[in-house]
Amino acid sequence: MSLFVAENLFKHFGGLVAVDHVSLAVEPGETHALIGPNGAGKTTLLNLISGLLPLDAGRLALDGVDLTALPPHRRVRHGLSRCFQITSVFANDPVFDNLLLAAQARAGSSFHCLRRRAAESALRDRALALARKVGLDEVLDRTAGALPHGDQRKLDVALALAAQPKLLLLDEPLAGMGPEDSAQMVALIQRLRAETAILLIEHDMDAVFQLADRISVLDYGRLLASGDVAYIRDHPEVQAVYLGTEAAA
Amino acid sequence: MTPEPLLSCRGLEAGYGTSQVLFGLDFAIHAGEVITLLGRNGMGKSTAIKALIGGLRARRGEIHFSGHAIHNARPDAIARLGMAIVPEGRQCFPNLTVREHLVAFAANRGGLGEPWTPERLYALFPGLKARAGHLGNQLSGGEQQMLAIARALSTNPRLLILDEATEGLAPVIREEIWRCLARLKAAGQTTLVVDKYVERLIALADRHLILERGRIAWSGSSAELDADRGLWSRYLGV
Numbered sequence: 001m002s003l004f005v006a007e008n009l010f011k012h013f014g015g016l017v018a019v020d021h022v023s024l025a026v027e028p029g030e031t032h033a034l035i036g037p038n039g040a041g042k043t044t045l046l047n048l049i050s051g052l053l054p055l056d057a058g059r060l061a062l063d064g065v066d067l068t069a070l071p072p073h074r075r076v077r078h079g080l081s082r083c084f085q086i087t088s089v090f091a092n093d094p095v096f097d098n099l100l101l102a103a104q105a106r107a108g109s110s111f112h113c114l115r116r117r118a119a120e121s122a123l124r125d126r127a128l129a130l131a132r133k134v135g136l137d138e139v140l141d142r143t144a145g146a147l148p149h150g151d152q153r154k155l156d157v158a159l160a161l162a163a164q165p166k167l168l169l170l171d172e173p174l175a176g177m178g179p180e181d182s183a184q185m186v187a188l189i190q191r192l193r194a195e196t197a198i199l200l201i202e203h204d205m206d207a208v209f210q211l212a213d214r215i216s217v218l219d220y221g222r223l224l225a226s227g228d229v230a231y232i233r234d235h236p237e238v239q240a241v242y243l244g245t246e247a248a249a
Numbered sequence: 250m251t252p253e254p255l256l257s258c259r260g261l262e263a264g265y266g267t268s269q270v271l272f273g274l275d276f277a278i279h280a281g282e283v284i285t286l287l288g289r290n291g292m293g294k295s296t297a298i299k300a301l302i303g304g305l306r307a308r309r310g311e312i313h314f315s316g317h318a319i320h321n322a323r324p325d326a327i328a329r330l331g332m333a334i335v336p337e338g339r340q341c342f343p344n345l346t347v348r349e350h351l352v353a354f355a356a357n358r359g360g361l362g363e364p365w366t367p368e369r370l371y372a373l374f375p376g377l378k379a380r381a382g383h384l385g386n387q388l389s390g391g392e393q394q395m396l397a398i399a400r401a402l403s404t405n406p407r408l409l410i411l412d413e414a415t416e417g418l419a420p421v422i423r424e425e426i427w428r429c430l431a432r433l434k435a436a437g438q439t440t441l442v443v444d445k446y447v448e449r450l451i452a453l454a455d456r457h458l459i460l461e462r463g464r465i466a467w468s469g470s471s472a473e474l475d476a477d478r479g480l481w482s483r484y485l486g487v
Binding site: 035036037038039040085148149150172175176177178179180181183203205240241242243244245 | 390423
Protein backbone atom coordinates (compact mmCIF):
# COMPACT_ATOMS: atom_id res chain seq x y z
CA MET A 1 0.00 0.00 0.00
CA SER A 2 1.28 3.46 -0.84
CA LEU A 3 2.33 5.65 2.07
CA PHE A 4 0.76 8.75 0.57
CA VAL A 5 -2.01 8.99 -1.96
CA ALA A 6 -3.37 12.07 -3.72
CA GLU A 7 -6.40 11.38 -5.86
CA ASN A 8 -7.82 13.69 -8.50
CA LEU A 9 -6.67 16.92 -6.85
CA PHE A 10 -8.33 19.93 -8.45
CA LYS A 11 -7.85 23.64 -7.81
CA HIS A 12 -8.79 26.70 -9.81
CA PHE A 13 -8.32 30.42 -9.27
CA GLY A 14 -11.11 32.16 -11.14
CA GLY A 15 -10.80 30.99 -14.74
CA LEU A 16 -7.31 29.54 -14.24
CA VAL A 17 -7.13 25.83 -13.52
CA ALA A 18 -3.94 25.55 -11.46
CA VAL A 19 -4.10 21.85 -10.58
CA ASP A 20 -6.15 19.74 -12.94
CA HIS A 21 -7.17 16.35 -11.55
CA VAL A 22 -3.69 15.31 -10.46
CA SER A 23 -3.18 11.94 -8.83
CA LEU A 24 0.07 10.72 -7.41
CA ALA A 25 1.37 8.30 -4.82
CA VAL A 26 4.51 8.15 -2.69
CA GLU A 27 5.74 4.77 -1.49
CA PRO A 28 7.41 4.17 1.89
CA GLY A 29 11.07 5.22 1.73
CA GLU A 30 10.62 6.76 -1.71
CA THR A 31 12.06 10.06 -2.86
CA HIS A 32 9.56 11.33 -5.37
CA ALA A 33 10.45 14.42 -7.39
CA LEU A 34 7.91 16.80 -8.82
CA ILE A 35 9.23 18.79 -11.76
CA GLY A 36 7.75 21.01 -14.41
CA PRO A 37 7.95 24.44 -16.03
CA ASN A 38 7.67 27.57 -13.91
CA GLY A 39 3.96 28.15 -13.36
CA ALA A 40 3.01 24.51 -13.93
CA GLY A 41 1.32 24.27 -10.54
CA LYS A 42 3.97 22.48 -8.47
CA THR A 43 3.94 24.80 -5.47
CA THR A 44 0.14 25.04 -5.63
CA LEU A 45 0.04 21.25 -5.48
CA LEU A 46 2.29 21.31 -2.40
CA ASN A 47 0.01 23.95 -0.86
CA LEU A 48 -2.97 21.66 -1.43
CA ILE A 49 -1.15 18.69 0.06
CA SER A 50 0.05 20.60 3.13
CA GLY A 51 -3.37 22.24 3.59
CA LEU A 52 -2.38 25.86 3.02
CA LEU A 53 -4.91 25.99 0.19
CA PRO A 54 -8.30 24.29 0.28
CA LEU A 55 -9.00 21.70 -2.38
CA ASP A 56 -11.85 22.28 -4.81
CA ALA A 57 -12.02 18.53 -5.32
CA GLY A 58 -9.95 15.44 -4.61
CA ARG A 59 -8.74 13.38 -1.71
CA LEU A 60 -5.52 13.01 0.29
CA ALA A 61 -4.43 10.19 2.56
CA LEU A 62 -1.21 9.56 4.50
CA ASP A 63 -0.51 6.20 6.05
CA GLY A 64 -4.20 5.29 5.90
CA VAL A 65 -5.42 8.55 7.47
CA ASP A 66 -7.65 10.76 5.36
CA LEU A 67 -6.09 14.25 5.45
CA THR A 68 -8.52 15.92 3.06
CA ALA A 69 -10.50 17.91 5.60
CA LEU A 70 -7.73 18.44 8.15
CA PRO A 71 -6.09 21.85 8.76
CA PRO A 72 -2.32 22.13 8.20
CA HIS A 73 -1.28 21.62 11.85
CA ARG A 74 -3.33 18.42 12.11
CA ARG A 75 -1.68 17.14 8.95
CA VAL A 76 1.70 17.77 10.60
CA ARG A 77 0.61 15.67 13.59
CA HIS A 78 -0.24 12.87 11.22
CA GLY A 79 3.24 12.93 9.72
CA LEU A 80 3.34 15.57 7.00
CA SER A 81 6.12 18.18 7.24
CA ARG A 82 7.12 20.85 4.81
CA CYS A 83 10.01 23.15 3.94
CA PHE A 84 9.09 26.21 1.95
CA GLN A 85 10.79 27.76 -1.07
CA ILE A 86 11.72 30.72 1.12
CA THR A 87 13.74 29.69 4.15
CA SER A 88 11.51 29.86 7.23
CA VAL A 89 13.50 29.89 10.46
CA PHE A 90 13.30 32.02 13.59
CA ALA A 91 15.94 34.42 12.33
CA ASN A 92 16.51 36.35 15.56
CA ASP A 93 16.99 33.28 17.75
CA PRO A 94 19.99 30.98 18.15
CA VAL A 95 20.09 27.75 16.18
CA PHE A 96 19.62 25.70 19.35
CA ASP A 97 16.50 27.63 20.41
CA ASN A 98 15.02 27.12 16.95
CA LEU A 99 15.50 23.38 17.33
CA LEU A 100 14.34 23.32 20.93
CA LEU A 101 11.12 25.06 20.00
CA ALA A 102 10.51 22.63 17.16
CA ALA A 103 11.25 19.65 19.42
CA GLN A 104 8.88 21.07 22.01
CA ALA A 105 6.13 21.50 19.42
CA ARG A 106 6.53 17.87 18.45
CA ALA A 107 6.48 16.71 22.07
CA GLY A 108 3.31 18.70 22.62
CA SER A 109 4.65 20.10 25.89
CA SER A 110 3.26 23.45 26.86
CA PHE A 111 5.22 26.41 28.14
CA HIS A 112 5.90 25.89 31.83
CA CYS A 113 6.08 29.21 33.57
CA LEU A 114 7.80 27.78 36.64
CA ARG A 115 10.34 25.68 34.81
CA ARG A 116 13.10 26.73 32.44
CA ARG A 117 12.24 25.55 28.98
CA ALA A 118 15.84 24.62 28.25
CA ALA A 119 15.98 22.51 31.38
CA GLU A 120 13.84 19.86 29.82
CA SER A 121 16.63 17.48 29.02
CA ALA A 122 14.76 15.20 26.67
CA LEU A 123 13.92 18.15 24.49
CA ARG A 124 17.52 19.34 24.61
CA ASP A 125 18.72 15.91 23.57
CA ARG A 126 16.25 15.87 20.73
CA ALA A 127 17.30 19.35 19.60
CA LEU A 128 20.96 18.34 19.68
CA ALA A 129 20.24 15.17 17.72
CA LEU A 130 18.51 17.24 15.06
CA ALA A 131 21.48 19.61 14.88
CA ARG A 132 23.85 16.67 14.45
CA LYS A 133 21.66 15.13 11.80
CA VAL A 134 21.86 18.19 9.55
CA GLY A 135 25.43 19.12 10.50
CA LEU A 136 24.74 22.25 12.57
CA ASP A 137 26.00 21.01 15.94
CA GLU A 138 29.05 23.30 15.73
CA VAL A 139 26.93 26.45 15.41
CA LEU A 140 24.26 25.96 18.06
CA ASP A 141 24.80 29.40 19.60
CA ARG A 142 24.81 31.31 16.33
CA THR A 143 21.80 33.49 15.54
CA ALA A 144 19.87 31.68 12.82
CA GLY A 145 19.53 34.74 10.62
CA ALA A 146 23.29 35.26 10.64
CA LEU A 147 24.06 31.80 9.28
CA PRO A 148 25.17 31.40 5.66
CA HIS A 149 22.28 30.63 3.32
CA GLY A 150 23.16 26.93 3.02
CA ASP A 151 23.15 26.48 6.80
CA GLN A 152 19.82 28.28 7.12
CA ARG A 153 18.35 25.81 4.64
CA LYS A 154 19.73 22.94 6.72
CA LEU A 155 18.13 24.44 9.81
CA ASP A 156 14.86 24.73 7.93
CA VAL A 157 15.04 21.02 7.12
CA ALA A 158 15.87 20.22 10.74
CA LEU A 159 12.80 22.13 11.93
CA ALA A 160 10.66 20.07 9.58
CA LEU A 161 12.33 16.87 10.77
CA ALA A 162 11.52 17.71 14.38
CA ALA A 163 7.94 16.69 13.67
CA GLN A 164 9.24 13.21 12.79
CA PRO A 165 7.47 13.19 9.45
CA LYS A 166 6.42 10.17 7.48
CA LEU A 167 6.41 12.36 4.38
CA LEU A 168 8.62 15.42 4.03
CA LEU A 169 7.72 18.04 1.41
CA LEU A 170 10.75 19.96 0.14
CA ASP A 171 10.13 22.97 -2.12
CA GLU A 172 13.32 23.86 -4.02
CA PRO A 173 15.77 23.06 -1.21
CA LEU A 174 18.75 23.95 -3.44
CA ALA A 175 17.45 27.38 -4.44
CA GLY A 176 20.09 30.07 -4.15
CA MET A 177 22.87 27.62 -3.32
CA GLY A 178 26.27 27.40 -4.89
CA PRO A 179 27.71 24.02 -5.95
CA GLU A 180 29.29 23.27 -2.56
CA ASP A 181 26.13 23.93 -0.52
CA SER A 182 24.08 22.07 -3.12
CA ALA A 183 26.28 18.99 -2.77
CA GLN A 184 25.88 19.09 1.02
CA MET A 185 22.10 19.41 0.77
CA VAL A 186 21.93 16.52 -1.72
CA ALA A 187 23.95 14.39 0.71
CA LEU A 188 21.61 15.39 3.56
CA ILE A 189 18.50 14.48 1.56
CA GLN A 190 20.11 11.16 0.69
CA ARG A 191 20.69 10.48 4.39
CA LEU A 192 17.06 11.32 5.20
CA ARG A 193 15.80 8.52 2.98
CA ALA A 194 16.29 6.13 5.87
CA GLU A 195 13.74 7.90 8.02
CA THR A 196 11.14 9.53 5.82
CA ALA A 197 9.62 9.49 2.37
CA ILE A 198 10.21 12.72 0.46
CA LEU A 199 8.25 14.69 -2.10
CA LEU A 200 10.71 17.08 -3.69
CA ILE A 201 10.32 20.06 -6.01
CA GLU A 202 13.64 21.06 -7.56
CA HIS A 203 14.91 22.60 -10.80
CA ASP A 204 18.47 21.34 -10.42
CA MET A 205 18.24 18.29 -12.63
CA ASP A 206 21.60 16.88 -11.58
CA ALA A 207 20.24 16.74 -8.03
CA VAL A 208 16.85 15.38 -9.08
CA PHE A 209 18.41 12.62 -11.17
CA GLN A 210 20.69 11.74 -8.26
CA LEU A 211 17.97 11.71 -5.62
CA ALA A 212 14.69 10.61 -7.15
CA ASP A 213 13.33 7.10 -7.26
CA ARG A 214 10.43 8.40 -9.25
CA ILE A 215 9.68 11.66 -11.02
CA SER A 216 6.30 13.17 -11.83
CA VAL A 217 6.08 15.99 -14.33
CA LEU A 218 3.44 18.71 -14.19
CA ASP A 219 2.59 20.98 -17.10
CA TYR A 220 -0.27 23.48 -17.07
CA GLY A 221 -1.55 21.88 -13.89
CA ARG A 222 -1.77 18.41 -15.40
CA LEU A 223 0.33 15.35 -14.81
CA LEU A 224 2.29 14.96 -18.03
CA ALA A 225 4.32 11.89 -17.13
CA SER A 226 5.46 9.83 -14.17
CA GLY A 227 8.22 7.26 -14.02
CA ASP A 228 11.82 6.53 -13.10
CA VAL A 229 14.77 8.74 -14.03
CA ALA A 230 15.55 6.99 -17.31
CA TYR A 231 11.93 7.12 -18.44
CA ILE A 232 11.55 10.81 -17.67
CA ARG A 233 14.94 11.78 -19.09
CA ASP A 234 14.05 10.19 -22.42
CA HIS A 235 10.42 11.32 -22.52
CA PRO A 236 10.07 13.51 -25.64
CA GLU A 237 7.27 15.68 -24.26
CA VAL A 238 9.12 16.24 -20.99
CA GLN A 239 12.20 17.24 -22.96
CA ALA A 240 10.11 19.62 -25.02
CA VAL A 241 8.30 21.40 -22.19
CA TYR A 242 10.86 21.21 -19.41
CA LEU A 243 14.21 19.49 -19.70
CA GLY A 244 15.36 20.87 -23.02
CA THR A 245 18.31 19.14 -24.59
CA GLU A 246 20.96 20.07 -22.02
CA ALA A 247 19.42 18.54 -18.90
CA ALA A 248 18.29 15.46 -20.79
CA ALA A 249 21.79 14.85 -22.15
CA MET B 250 46.58 52.15 -27.40
CA THR B 251 44.06 50.30 -25.25
CA PRO B 252 40.74 52.13 -25.20
CA GLU B 253 39.39 53.42 -21.90
CA PRO B 254 37.37 50.73 -20.16
CA LEU B 255 33.61 51.21 -19.97
CA LEU B 256 33.75 50.45 -16.25
CA SER B 257 36.68 50.45 -13.89
CA CYS B 258 36.94 49.77 -10.17
CA ARG B 259 40.02 50.78 -8.24
CA GLY B 260 40.51 49.76 -4.62
CA LEU B 261 36.78 49.31 -4.06
CA GLU B 262 35.86 48.66 -0.44
CA ALA B 263 32.30 48.23 0.82
CA GLY B 264 30.33 46.55 3.58
CA TYR B 265 27.42 46.71 5.95
CA GLY B 266 27.66 48.31 9.39
CA THR B 267 30.74 46.99 11.12
CA SER B 268 31.15 44.19 8.62
CA GLN B 269 33.47 44.85 5.69
CA VAL B 270 32.72 42.66 2.68
CA LEU B 271 34.86 44.00 -0.17
CA PHE B 272 38.58 44.59 0.35
CA GLY B 273 39.99 46.59 -2.52
CA LEU B 274 38.56 45.27 -5.77
CA ASP B 275 40.42 46.25 -8.93
CA PHE B 276 38.96 45.34 -12.26
CA ALA B 277 37.83 46.81 -15.57
CA ILE B 278 35.25 45.94 -18.18
CA HIS B 279 35.73 47.06 -21.76
CA ALA B 280 32.95 47.76 -24.23
CA GLY B 281 31.66 44.58 -25.86
CA GLU B 282 33.06 42.25 -23.21
CA VAL B 283 31.09 39.67 -21.27
CA ILE B 284 32.57 39.29 -17.79
CA THR B 285 31.49 36.99 -14.98
CA LEU B 286 31.81 37.39 -11.25
CA LEU B 287 32.25 33.96 -9.67
CA GLY B 288 32.69 32.64 -6.17
CA ARG B 289 30.98 30.71 -3.41
CA ASN B 290 28.00 32.15 -1.55
CA GLY B 291 28.98 34.96 0.79
CA MET B 292 32.18 35.93 -1.01
CA GLY B 293 30.95 39.39 -2.00
CA LYS B 294 29.42 39.02 -5.47
CA SER B 295 26.07 40.61 -4.66
CA THR B 296 27.76 43.29 -2.56
CA ALA B 297 30.03 44.16 -5.46
CA ILE B 298 27.01 44.51 -7.73
CA LYS B 299 25.22 46.66 -5.16
CA ALA B 300 28.23 48.93 -5.00
CA LEU B 301 28.38 49.20 -8.81
CA ILE B 302 24.72 50.17 -9.18
CA GLY B 303 24.82 52.66 -6.31
CA GLY B 304 22.75 50.60 -3.89
CA LEU B 305 25.64 50.53 -1.44
CA ARG B 306 28.06 53.41 -0.94
CA ALA B 307 31.72 52.56 -1.48
CA ARG B 308 33.75 53.11 1.69
CA ARG B 309 36.92 53.52 -0.23
CA GLY B 310 38.10 53.37 -3.79
CA GLU B 311 36.76 54.61 -7.07
CA ILE B 312 34.32 53.43 -9.68
CA HIS B 313 34.31 55.03 -13.10
CA PHE B 314 31.63 54.29 -15.65
CA SER B 315 31.36 55.67 -19.12
CA GLY B 316 33.72 58.49 -18.28
CA HIS B 317 32.07 59.49 -14.99
CA ALA B 318 33.05 58.86 -11.38
CA ILE B 319 30.05 57.04 -9.92
CA HIS B 320 31.26 55.86 -6.51
CA ASN B 321 29.25 58.63 -4.85
CA ALA B 322 26.40 58.72 -7.34
CA ARG B 323 22.78 57.79 -6.72
CA PRO B 324 21.35 54.64 -8.35
CA ASP B 325 19.05 56.61 -10.65
CA ALA B 326 21.94 58.77 -11.87
CA ILE B 327 24.01 55.65 -12.56
CA ALA B 328 21.10 54.09 -14.41
CA ARG B 329 20.78 57.20 -16.57
CA LEU B 330 24.42 56.86 -17.52
CA GLY B 331 23.54 53.51 -19.05
CA MET B 332 23.85 50.79 -16.41
CA ALA B 333 20.93 48.37 -16.12
CA ILE B 334 20.45 45.44 -13.80
CA VAL B 335 18.41 42.28 -13.97
CA PRO B 336 18.11 41.84 -10.22
CA GLU B 337 18.11 38.66 -8.23
CA GLY B 338 14.49 37.66 -7.72
CA ARG B 339 13.38 39.45 -10.92
CA GLN B 340 11.50 42.25 -9.11
CA CYS B 341 8.83 42.69 -11.75
CA PHE B 342 6.12 45.18 -10.88
CA PRO B 343 2.96 43.30 -9.90
CA ASN B 344 0.68 46.12 -11.02
CA LEU B 345 2.24 46.85 -14.43
CA THR B 346 1.51 44.87 -17.57
CA VAL B 347 4.28 43.32 -19.61
CA ARG B 348 3.98 46.07 -22.20
CA GLU B 349 4.03 48.75 -19.52
CA HIS B 350 7.27 47.28 -18.15
CA LEU B 351 8.77 47.66 -21.62
CA VAL B 352 7.73 51.26 -22.21
CA ALA B 353 7.83 52.79 -18.71
CA PHE B 354 11.64 52.93 -18.54
CA ALA B 355 12.42 52.96 -22.25
CA ALA B 356 15.33 55.14 -23.29
CA ASN B 357 18.33 54.94 -25.56
CA ARG B 358 20.96 55.42 -22.89
CA GLY B 359 23.63 53.62 -24.82
CA GLY B 360 22.92 55.64 -27.95
CA LEU B 361 22.40 52.51 -30.01
CA GLY B 362 21.85 52.90 -33.73
CA GLU B 363 19.22 50.20 -33.61
CA PRO B 364 17.70 50.49 -30.15
CA TRP B 365 15.58 47.89 -28.43
CA THR B 366 11.88 48.57 -28.87
CA PRO B 367 8.98 46.54 -27.45
CA GLU B 368 8.61 44.86 -30.85
CA ARG B 369 12.29 43.87 -31.00
CA LEU B 370 12.10 42.64 -27.41
CA TYR B 371 9.03 40.55 -28.26
CA ALA B 372 11.04 39.06 -31.12
CA LEU B 373 13.81 38.20 -28.64
CA PHE B 374 11.30 36.70 -26.17
CA PRO B 375 8.27 35.56 -28.19
CA GLY B 376 6.61 34.23 -25.03
CA LEU B 377 6.24 37.78 -23.72
CA LYS B 378 4.25 38.98 -26.72
CA ALA B 379 1.40 36.60 -25.94
CA ARG B 380 1.38 37.93 -22.38
CA ALA B 381 1.68 41.63 -23.27
CA GLY B 382 -1.50 42.58 -21.42
CA HIS B 383 -0.84 40.48 -18.31
CA LEU B 384 0.32 41.97 -15.03
CA GLY B 385 3.75 41.19 -13.61
CA ASN B 386 2.33 39.02 -10.85
CA GLN B 387 0.33 36.94 -13.33
CA LEU B 388 3.47 35.62 -15.01
CA SER B 389 5.33 32.41 -14.32
CA GLY B 390 8.86 32.61 -12.91
CA GLY B 391 10.34 32.03 -16.34
CA GLU B 392 8.22 34.74 -17.93
CA GLN B 393 9.12 37.14 -15.12
CA GLN B 394 12.80 36.48 -15.73
CA MET B 395 12.46 37.19 -19.43
CA LEU B 396 10.51 40.34 -18.61
CA ALA B 397 13.22 41.47 -16.19
CA ILE B 398 15.84 41.06 -18.94
CA ALA B 399 13.62 42.77 -21.50
CA ARG B 400 12.92 45.64 -19.08
CA ALA B 401 16.66 46.17 -18.60
CA LEU B 402 17.24 46.04 -22.36
CA SER B 403 14.46 48.59 -22.94
CA THR B 404 16.84 51.19 -21.51
CA ASN B 405 19.41 50.21 -24.18
CA PRO B 406 22.14 50.03 -21.55
CA ARG B 407 25.85 50.42 -22.09
CA LEU B 408 26.37 47.80 -19.37
CA LEU B 409 23.88 45.04 -18.59
CA ILE B 410 24.25 43.31 -15.21
CA LEU B 411 22.57 39.98 -14.51
CA ASP B 412 22.45 38.77 -10.91
CA GLU B 413 21.54 35.06 -10.73
CA ALA B 414 19.33 35.33 -13.80
CA THR B 415 18.84 31.57 -14.15
CA GLU B 416 18.03 30.90 -10.48
CA GLY B 417 14.90 28.85 -9.87
CA LEU B 418 14.15 28.37 -13.55
CA ALA B 419 13.23 25.25 -15.45
CA PRO B 420 16.12 23.88 -17.54
CA VAL B 421 14.37 24.69 -20.80
CA ILE B 422 13.94 28.33 -19.69
CA ARG B 423 17.57 28.48 -18.57
CA GLU B 424 18.57 27.42 -22.06
CA GLU B 425 16.49 30.23 -23.50
CA ILE B 426 18.24 32.72 -21.20
CA TRP B 427 21.67 31.42 -22.26
CA ARG B 428 20.69 31.65 -25.93
CA CYS B 429 19.48 35.19 -25.36
CA LEU B 430 22.74 36.19 -23.69
CA ALA B 431 24.75 34.70 -26.57
CA ARG B 432 22.70 36.75 -29.02
CA LEU B 433 23.24 39.88 -26.98
CA LYS B 434 26.96 39.22 -26.90
CA ALA B 435 27.02 38.76 -30.66
CA ALA B 436 25.27 42.11 -30.94
CA GLY B 437 28.05 43.72 -28.87
CA GLN B 438 26.22 44.11 -25.55
CA THR B 439 28.66 44.64 -22.67
CA THR B 440 27.53 42.37 -19.86
CA LEU B 441 28.47 41.44 -16.31
CA VAL B 442 27.01 38.11 -15.17
CA VAL B 443 26.73 36.45 -11.78
CA ASP B 444 25.56 32.85 -12.02
CA LYS B 445 26.47 29.40 -10.79
CA TYR B 446 26.53 27.43 -14.04
CA VAL B 447 30.26 27.61 -14.65
CA GLU B 448 30.30 25.56 -17.84
CA ARG B 449 27.68 27.75 -19.46
CA LEU B 450 29.53 30.85 -18.33
CA ILE B 451 32.77 29.59 -19.83
CA ALA B 452 30.99 29.10 -23.14
CA LEU B 453 29.48 32.58 -22.97
CA ALA B 454 31.99 34.95 -21.39
CA ASP B 455 35.33 36.44 -22.36
CA ARG B 456 36.82 36.81 -18.91
CA HIS B 457 36.07 35.75 -15.35
CA LEU B 458 36.76 37.23 -11.94
CA ILE B 459 36.70 34.91 -8.93
CA LEU B 460 35.89 36.50 -5.59
CA GLU B 461 37.15 34.95 -2.38
CA ARG B 462 36.35 36.67 0.90
CA GLY B 463 35.85 40.03 -0.75
CA ARG B 464 39.01 39.98 -2.83
CA ILE B 465 39.66 39.00 -6.42
CA ALA B 466 41.48 35.71 -6.00
CA TRP B 467 41.82 34.95 -9.69
CA SER B 468 40.99 36.46 -13.04
CA GLY B 469 41.46 35.06 -16.48
CA SER B 470 40.00 33.98 -19.77
CA SER B 471 37.42 31.28 -20.41
CA ALA B 472 40.12 29.03 -21.84
CA GLU B 473 42.26 29.42 -18.70
CA LEU B 474 39.32 28.73 -16.38
CA ASP B 475 38.23 25.77 -18.45
CA ALA B 476 41.73 24.28 -18.31
CA ASP B 477 42.28 24.63 -14.57
CA ARG B 478 39.70 22.49 -12.74
CA GLY B 479 41.67 23.06 -9.56
CA LEU B 480 40.26 26.59 -9.56
CA TRP B 481 36.75 25.18 -9.72
CA SER B 482 37.19 23.07 -6.63
CA ARG B 483 39.31 25.62 -4.73
CA TYR B 484 37.12 28.66 -5.26
CA LEU B 485 33.78 27.53 -6.60
CA GLY B 486 33.16 24.29 -4.73
CA VAL B 487 32.48 22.43 -7.98
